[in-house]
Amino acid sequence: MTYEFYFGDIWKARWLLLDGTLTTLRLSALCMVLSLAIAIPAAVSRIAGPSWLRGLIYAYVEYIRNTPFLIQIFLVYFGLGIAGFRMSPNSAALIAMTANGAAYTIEIVRAGIVGVDRGQWEAGRVLGLSPLQLYASIVLPQALKIVFWPLASQFILIMLASSAVSVIATSELSSVTYDISTQTFRAFEAYLVTTAIYFGLSVAFAAVFALIFWLAFARGRPA
Amino acid sequence: MRPLNLGDFLFLAQSALWTLGLFFVSLAGGSVIGIALALMRTSPWRPLRWFALGYFRVIQGTPVLMQIFLIYFGTALLGFEFGALVSAGLALSVNAGAFLGEIWESSIKSVSKGQVEAARVLGLRYATTQLHIIMPQALRVATPPTVGFLVQLVKGTAMASFVGFVELTRASQMINNATFHPFLIFGGVSLLYFAICWPLSLLSSRLERRLARAYTR
Numbered sequence: 001m002t003y004e005f006y007f008g009d010i011w012k013a014r015w016l017l018l019d020g021t022l023t024t025l026r027l028s029a030l031c032m033v034l035s036l037a038i039a040i041p042a043a044v045s046r047i048a049g050p051s052w053l054r055g056l057i058y059a060y061v062e063y064i065r066n067t068p069f070l071i072q073i074f075l076v077y078f079g080l081g082i083a084g085f086r087m088s089p090n091s092a093a094l095i096a097m098t099a100n101g102a103a104y105t106i107e108i109v110r111a112g113i114v115g116v117d118r119g120q121w122e123a124g125r126v127l128g129l130s131p132l133q134l135y136a137s138i139v140l141p142q143a144l145k146i147v148f149w150p151l152a153s154q155f156i157l158i159m160l161a162s163s164a165v166s167v168i169a170t171s172e173l174s175s176v177t178y179d180i181s182t183q184t185f186r187a188f189e190a191y192l193v194t195t196a197i198y199f200g201l202s203v204a205f206a207a208v209f210a211l212i213f214w215l216a217f218a219r220g221r222p223a
Numbered sequence: 224m225r226p227l228n229l230g231d232f233l234f235l236a237q238s239a240l241w242t243l244g245l246f247f248v249s250l251a252g253g254s255v256i257g258i259a260l261a262l263m264r265t266s267p268w269r270p271l272r273w274f275a276l277g278y279f280r281v282i283q284g285t286p287v288l289m290q291i292f293l294i295y296f297g298t299a300l301l302g303f304e305f306g307a308l309v310s311a312g313l314a315l316s317v318n319a320g321a322f323l324g325e326i327w328e329s330s331i332k333s334v335s336k337g338q339v340e341a342a343r344v345l346g347l348r349y350a351t352t353q354l355h356i357i358m359p360q361a362l363r364v365a366t367p368p369t370v371g372f373l374v375q376l377v378k379g380t381a382m383a384s385f386v387g388f389v390e391l392t393r394a395s396q397m398i399n400n401a402t403f404h405p406f407l408i409f410g411g412v413s414l415l416y417f418a419i420c421w422p423l424s425l426l427s428s429r430l431e432r433r434l435a436r437a438y439t440r
Binding site for chain 1: 281284285286287288289290292293296297300301374378379381382384385392395396399403405406409410412413416417420421424
């Protein structure tokens with residue numbers, strides 16, 4: 001093998017890479033927060049809502065979980081575009097990521113709610129709590145603790161999957177790397193560096209989730 | 224722009240076969256890698272266990288898209304002219320191996336330790352123990368999550384379109400570029416994927432419930 005690695009051009013593009021990394025970080029974090037904000041009421045409705053709403057949420061979750069994310073990106077970007085909702089690639093990326101992430105999050109949160117011990121529900125009812133109080137102060141805190149780690153893994157998968165939005169020329173990490181690779185003809189080096197950045201992001205998110213878990217559920221309590 | 228025609232549907236049907244082909248290639252490759260990694264994780268030799276754990280963390284901690292690009296460009300640098308099918312198949316195998324390996328590791332570990340000890344006392348060799356004692360018992364536990372992962376793999380084949388492999392997603396993208404009927408084309412193609420994936424999802428959760436019942440009994 002005579003190929004010589006050369007990372008000089010990649011180093012020259014370091015600020016572009018940093019920009020892309022920050023965009024990926026921002027998109028992913030926003031998507032996680034929005035997914036959870038959508039998923040909590042949707043999961044409750046999936047369990048306790050009217051039957052048409054339960055059916056609708058079920059159909060949505062199954063559709064998203066059984067079709068490729070890439071096709072969902074096309075549907076959002078080109079489909080909503082032709083329906084009159086023109087938007088920037090980054091906005092389309094956030095919408096597609098959230099539409100996708102919310103479906104998985106609904107399913108995980110639902111499993112958590114179902115997993116809360118029956119005695120907890122009964123105790124809450126006996127205390128005379130309204131359904132809203134029962135969910136807000138008894139069921140959901142326990143459900144979120146149960147599903148915290150599956151949810152955290154899912155969120156990290158969402159961050160990794162966000163690389164696919166580069167197909168509509170966004171400005172996140174993968175798109176930036178594609179630009180750098182075509183300009184420098186050092187595709188392998190560029191993708192190697194970006195792969196390492198993604199791995200760093202996974203580790204960083206895992207650390208942040210561990211911190212959140214400690215702050216929310218473990219701090220000041222006996223182990 | 225031109226109207227959709229019969230040729231477009233034939234083109235989609237043909238590329239659907241390429242999606243299935245890529246799926247089976249990746250499943251075969253991923254199974255070989257996955258079994259090897261699961262056996263490494265459960266082996267008595269520590270460096271093997273660490274290697275497999277490192278493999279799981281790195282592959283599961285990086286995007287499959289990066290793995291596809293790295294293998295596509297990397298094999299070209301090494302002088303292989305693999306083209307899109309082999310590169311994508313290799314990358315998806317490498318990726319699937321990490322997920323299948325971890326599923327199968329925990330299935331093997333779910334088989335009680337007494338089984339291995341009993342086999343050793345009986346004087347069975349490692350290969351015989353794995354093949355005739357451990358794996359048949361691990362299989363029951365492994366089946367539901369493995370079927371569930373097949374759905375991820377079918378969807379994952381869409382990522383091969385990034386290196387120009389003309390499977391279902393790439394074909395729908397090409398047809399949309401020429402005809403611009405995004406709802407019809409991408410909506411229709413998504414239903415094709417759904418028709419493949421949903422039965423697998425249902426089967427997986429049904430198997431899971433059955434296994435859960437068997438354990439609570």
